[in-house]
Amino acid sequence: MRNYLCFLALSASISGPVYAESPTAPSSKCGEVAATPPCNCEKPRYPIESANRNEQGKTTLQFLLTTEGRPTRIMVVRSSGYPRLDGASVAAITNACFKPIEKDGKLIEQEASIDFEWKLD
Template sequence: MVRSAASVRALRTRLSATLAPPLLAALLAAGCASQAVGPGETADWKPQTPNAPAVYPSESKMNNEQGQVLLRVLTGPDGRPTRVEVQKSSGFNRLDQAAVDAVRRWQFKPLPQDGTITWREVPINFVLAPVNAEMPK
């Protein structure tokens, strides 16, 4: 169940008089979570905007290198990456490294402030735009 910010504030106000702050925080986090994530499961990987996209290496463009890099990203409770690994390579080291470099600087959706860290799977696509054979008239 997803709650609006106003309903969360109202609930927090009603409960704060009767519950200790740590218990209140745990209840609010549980009630507002959009989906439960168990240990070892991948959480919502979507980064918060505006995260800079991966830079397509110019040498890879010249050599027509394309592919998808699948990264495993370990994030802390604040949503900052603490470890980035290539789970599945694009087949090109330059593309893999460009993906890792970009994601290391990203900010992901924070998790509940209970010290939770989680692995996320992040696909990064490197695709060259097709060159049109015909010029517009």
């Protein structure tokens, strides 16, 4: 199977980009977010059928980050144009967790969005 790059950009008022590398590339760290590093960030798998059909695109998801650091209320707000890629994006963020956001000594919920950019070599 061809290599791919999936770029993830988490958008919240206090966060920065997250990157997922090619599944065949060695990776010493999964991602990096300014104030909310992922505590569980597995590389999303490129759907085999999407790779075979050369499907590429960007999916934007919106979600609520809970006080436990789990994404909930996940919605596709911009489709890649391919349901398999959108579904893989939802599955990846569903299984992720982030360091909970703290404000004034209290854990808070935070609306956030993330872009999954699916590209084949």
